[in-house]
Each structure stands twice: as C-alpha cells, then as structure tokens.
Amino acid sequence: MKHSTLSTAALLFMTTLVAALVPTPAFAQLDLAGTWANRLHEDWTDRMPGPDVVDYLGLPLNDQGRARGLSYSAAQLSMPERQCMYYQPFYLNMGPQSFKMWSESEPVTGRLVAWKISGAVDRGGRTIWMDGRPHPSDNALHTFGGFSTGVWQGNTLTVRTTHMKAGYVRRNGVPSSPNTVLTEHFIRHGDVMTVISVVEDPAYLSEHYVLSRNWQLDAVTPVSPYPRQCDPEVEVPGIGSAGTVPHYLPGQNPFTTEVGDLYHLPLDAVLGGPETLYPEYRKKLKDSYSLPGTCSRYCCGWAGNNLPSGLKCTIWTM
Amino acid sequence: MTVSRRAVGLLWSSLLAATTASVGLGAAAHPAAQAAGAQRPPASPPPAPAAAPRALTPKAAAPIDLTGYWVSVVTEDWRWRMVTPARNDFASLPMTREAEAVGNAWDPAKDEAAGEQCKSYGAPAVMHVPGRLHITWQDESTLKVETDAGTQVRVFHFGAWAAPAGEPTWQGDSVAEWETPEPPANAPPPRPAGPAKFGNLKVVTTHLRPGYIRKNGAPYSANAVLTEYWDLNVEENGERWLVVTSIVHDPQYLRMDWITSPNFKAEPNGAKWDPSPCSSFW
Numbered sequence A: 001m002k003h004s005t006l007s008t009a010a011l012l013f014m015t016t017l018v019a020a021l022v023p024t025p026a027f028a029q030l031d032l033a034g035t036w037a038n039r040l041h042e043d044w045t046d047r048m049p050g051p052d053v054v055d056y057l058g059l060p061l062n063d064q065g066r067a068r069g070l071s072y073s074a075a076q077l078s079m080p081e082r083q084c085m086y087y088q089p090f091y092l093n094m095g096p097q098s099f100k101m102w103s104e105s106e107p108v109t110g111r112l113v114a115w116k117i118s119g120a121v122d123r124g125g126r127t128i129w130m131d132g133r134p135h136p137s138d139n140a141l142h143t144f145g146g147f148s149t150g151v152w153q154g155n156t157l158t159v160r161t162t163h164m165k166a167g168y169v170r171r172n173g174v175p176s177s178p179n180t181v182l183t184e185h186f187i188r189h190g191d192v193m194t195v196i197s198v199v200e201d202p203a204y205l206s207e208h209y210v211l212s213r214n215w216q217l218d219a220v221t222p223v224s225p226y227p228r229q230c231d232p233e234v235e236v237p238g239i240g241s242a243g244t245v246p247h248y249l250p251g252q253n254p255f256t257t258e259v260g261d262l263y264h265l266p267l268d269a270v271l272g273g274p275e276t277l278y279p280e281y282r283k284k285l286k287d288s289y290s291l292p293g294t295c296s297r298y299c300c301g302w303a304g305n306n307l308p309s310g311l312k313c314t315i316w317t318m
Numbered sequence B: 001m002t003v004s005r006r007a008v009g010l011l012w013s014s015l016l017a018a019t020t021a022s023v024g025l026g027a028a029a030h031p032a033a034q035a036a037g038a039q040r041p042p043a044s045p046p047p048a049p050a051a052a053p054r055a056l057t058p059k060a061a062a063p064i065d066l067t068g069y070w071v072s073v074v075t076e077d078w079r080w081r082m083v084t085p086a087r088n089d090f091a092s093l094p095m096t097r098e099a100e101a102v103g104n105a106w107d108p109a110k111d112e113a114a115g116e117q118c119k120s121y122g123a124p125a126v127m128h129v130p131g132r133l134h135i136t137w138q139d140e141s142t143l144k145v146e147t148d149a150g151t152q153v154r155v156f157h158f159g160a161w162a163a164p165a166g167e168p169t170w171q172g173d174s175v176a177e178w179e180t181p182e183p184p185a186n187a188p189p190p191r192p193a194g195p196a197k198f199g200n201l202k203v204v205t206t207h208l209r210p211g212y213i214r215k216n217g218a219p220y221s222a223n224a225v226l227t228e229y230w231d232l233n234v235e236e237n238g239e240r241w242l243v244v245t246s247i248v249h250d251p252q253y254l255r256m257d258w259i260t261s262p263n264f265k266a267e268p269n270g271a272k273w274d275p276s277p278c279s280s281f282w
Helices: A002-021 A063-071 A074-078 A258-263 A279-285 B005-029 B031-037 B097-104 B108-113
Strands: A034-039 A099-105 A112-117 A126-129 A147-153 A156-162 A167-170 A174-176 A181-189 A192-200 A209-217 B068-072 B132-139 B142-147 B153-158 B173-179 B200-206 B225-234 B240-249 B258-260 B263-267
Touching: A063 A174, A156 B225, A181 B200, A181 B225, A181 B240, A192 B225, A192 B240, A209 B240, A209 B258, B153 B200
Parallel strands: A126 A147, B153 B173
Antiparallel strands: A034 A099, A034 A209, A099 A112, A112 A126, A147 A156, A156 A181, A167 A174, A181 A192, A192 A209, B068 B132, B068 B263, B132 B142, B142 B153, B173 B200, B200 B225, B225 B240, B240 B258, B240 B263
8 A cells, every 4th residue: 555655646746747847838828618609790691591592702713613603403412422511610600500619638748639629510520639740641531520730829729621521611502622721710809709711722712711700608508519410311212313413504503693683783793703802893883783672581680581570680680 | 556665766766867857957948047046156246137128119019010901801791791781681780679770760861961971981880891901000109090991090099098088980099909928827937028929909999979880771879889809810821811800899789799800811012002982872
C-alpha cells in the first residue's frame, strides 16, 4: 500500500510537470463551448422554407456551375445515393439549425486535441483537429463531412476543410465539386458567435463565396450533440427507370424565369455570377427596376401568409 | 498496484532531474525569470529605472489596419439589399407589431419631400447598402468611415470622448475601442509598447435619428443602440475581408436584437469610388 501511495504521488507530480512543460499559448484562447442558437436575420427564406428552384442570387457562379444548377431536378432526392448530398460542413451556414460546440482534450496534459460541432437534422457531427496533424493525401477517401483542422489566430478559430464529396452550396441544387476547400472563421464576441465561411471551388465558382452568419449563446435551446445522421431511404419506389438521374436538359428547366417574374428581377441577376455581387451591378439595375408592389409570400417568415394581418410579422421571424 | 522500492527511487530521481531541467527551461524562456534568478548582487549600482513606456495612441495601437477602400460583396440578403424590396417584405426582421404598422405605412415620396431621403442610410442600415467604404484616421484617436452610397460619414471616437449636445443624427455618436486577446494567466509579463498582433474594433453608436433598417420602411427608433465588431481576415489567396457583426438593440421596434454581418473586400485604391446621394426610392 505504501508503494502504491508513493507511486500515485509520483504520477500526479509527473502529470503536473508535463502540464507545466507544455508550451503556453500566446493568448488565452476563447472558450467556444456551449449551445449556439441560430439567428436567422439574413436570408430567412433560403434557410427556412428554402430558396426557389432557380434562385442563384448572390452566388459567384461560373458558366459550369450555372449549367449544372439548371440541370438539377429536385426529384434527384428520390435516389438514395443523392439524399445526403446537402449535408456538408458549409450546411452550417446554409441551414437553419442551432449547434452545440465542445472541446476534447488529451487526458494527461490537458492539451486541446479537437473542437466538436454537433450534427443537425441530417448533417453529421464535425471534428476540427487542433493537434497539428496534416490533411490526408489527395488520394484519400472523400466524405460528406470532409477533414477539418483548426488553428487559433488571436481570438479567431480558423478551420480548413478538404476531402469533401461533391454536394451543393445552396439548397436548390447549385453544385460544389469534390475539390472544394472550405475555410471558416469562428469569432466570438461576448454571447454572439459569427461564423464566416469562405468556399473555394474553381470548378463552379468564379471567385470565393463568402457567407457570414450569427448565433447567440443560449442555455435553453435543446441541441443534441449526436442527432440522427443522414439515412438514405427509398421514398418513392419505381420513380423513373433504374440508372436514370432526374434532370433538365439545357434550356428546358421550367422554373428559370419564376423568381425574375415574381420580384421584377432580370434573368442575369437570378442566374448569379460575380458581376452581380458588386455595387456597379446595382447601379445597372436602377433604371430598369420597378417595385413589385406588395409582398405576397414569406413576407414575415414561415407563417406569414397564414395569419391575420397584424400578427404575421410577430411570429416565426427569428 | 505494486511498485518496487527501487523503481520508485528511480522515478523520483528522474523527476528531480526533469524538475531541474524544467526550471532551467523556464528561466531560459523568460527574461524576467532570468533576472530574478541571478544569485549574485550586482557589481555596480543598478541603473535608474526606465521611464514608463508612453501609452500608444489608438492609431498607433491598432492591431488591424482598416484604412483604405473596401467594397460590399453582396452574397447575403441580395433581394433586400441590391434592389428596393416590395412593400411589407420584412422577412428576416424580428419586428414588433408596432414596427410592422410603421413599416406598412412606408411612403418614399413623402420621405423625399420631407427631406428625409437618408432614412435608410443611418448607422444601423448603411453598412448593408451596397457601396464602398473609405476608411482613414482623422487624427490619432478618431477613425473616419465614409460611404460612397448616400455619401455618409461615420466618425469613431476612441478614448474619453464626450458626445456634444445636439439633435440626433443619421450616424449618431460612436465610441470605439480596440479589443485584443487577453494573455493567459501564467504568461510572461507583456512587453512594453507596440501594437497587439491580433484584435478587432468594437464600436457602440447611440443618439441616432430614427430611420429604416430596410429600404422599404422597417423602422428603428431614436433609442436604438448599435454595437458593432469589425473583424479582419486574410485568406490564403491574399484577399483581405472585413466582416462587420452588427447588433441593433431597439426594444420599441425589435422583439430581439437584430444581428447581421455584412462583408467587405479590400480594394487596392479608390478608382471605383462613385459617390451617389441618398434616395428614398432606390
């Protein structure tokens, strides 16, 4: 017993010593742990009910990206092998969900090994490796979650994700290639978290696609760290013929003019492109644009069309 | 768990050696500890204490350089920012019922006639208006942000600045500070002088003339408080991006804080600077 006590003390001492020898970071890194409730104060319609079928407003698409988007049919979701394509890491900034974040540390030294982000609906949980490990070889397996590493830059956690499968950058079939690189900056100011995602995909984008979204620390919102992940199912057996991918041939997408008609916007704006993101384009629209009258749908959020006037903006607009 | 006495003795010996090494390492890594660890008294009288380092001005202490030209890159809320949205299109805005009533009464012609065409260019809204920013230091403790859209000027005052009395304005009174990461509790004492390597700008704006947070009449009140965090990131391709996280607190017209974060990209010069006046319609 005496030996055991001595050895325990020695191990404790050793543990303390090892911890003391671990290099001290230059800054006290911010604690990002907690439940973060989404604040859908930008692009509510894209993130809640979802965008219109052909709504590429604000996307720096190139010709290939636009052509792939226009060929997309939502009936592809009837194919089990395509049902999980939406749930990549950048779905965090595309979707409506809140998330939980926590760290995992090496048990002896206490050194941070990884940050974890909970899954949401069908997006799987994420691991952001903080221990300096390299990204895998270019030939390594690609997954919907990809491979993420992070570094602190002052109070900003910068995360780089590679090795994702082909997927989508908007919830209406705008594509992302398997060579997409995602850089994210997690920035905490008090109880507000801003996540900036920078999507780099030369196959389909003419320039970086930058989105920044915001969450608030929230001890009340229930978020499971490990929700059910995407689980493909055959929902409509027999649709189409085996081996056929539902699609539209070039020039045959019937929804191309829908958004332009509804909001009085020119087709080149609706179809996206880098030139449409800058103030010069706004000035170009000035003389041709006419106000579309009174808002007719989603004016105040999810339930806006179904509630009596006077109530419609006070519910479901978060 | 049983461990032989000999093994324990060996363990303690190695721990002692490691401890000695760690003290040595710590001293080597820490100049202050090195000085404190000197055993001999100084051979000559100690030098006179150095003068306390002069505090840096906010301009000199800037951990990030925000000066220059920046352009809005409208990848978010395109339909509500690049064009004037339809009447009563208030999606994404957590408005109160009172605010909805005010918004539904929007009359741009009346605003224009009343000389209130800048109502959608006030501080809570102007960063969302597609355009360019020109950021300069007005003096050592005042940062100036000009917008070409609506030709507005925001002035950020650092330090103990007292707002002058007077009528509220579109851009209000803004107090600014640099926020820099705190060193950990067991870190060496900070070196004197020199700006911090990392940080962000925090700006709090009050005393605002009532206006619109959206072009189509969604209102903010005279009691609105705007808190902003200006963060700068440099991407791997060298692009510099400015993201302004904006929090509008206005219990009269907002059920909860309205939190948004418009994005700007750095431009090399002012070649594309193109001032345009406020407009109620566009």
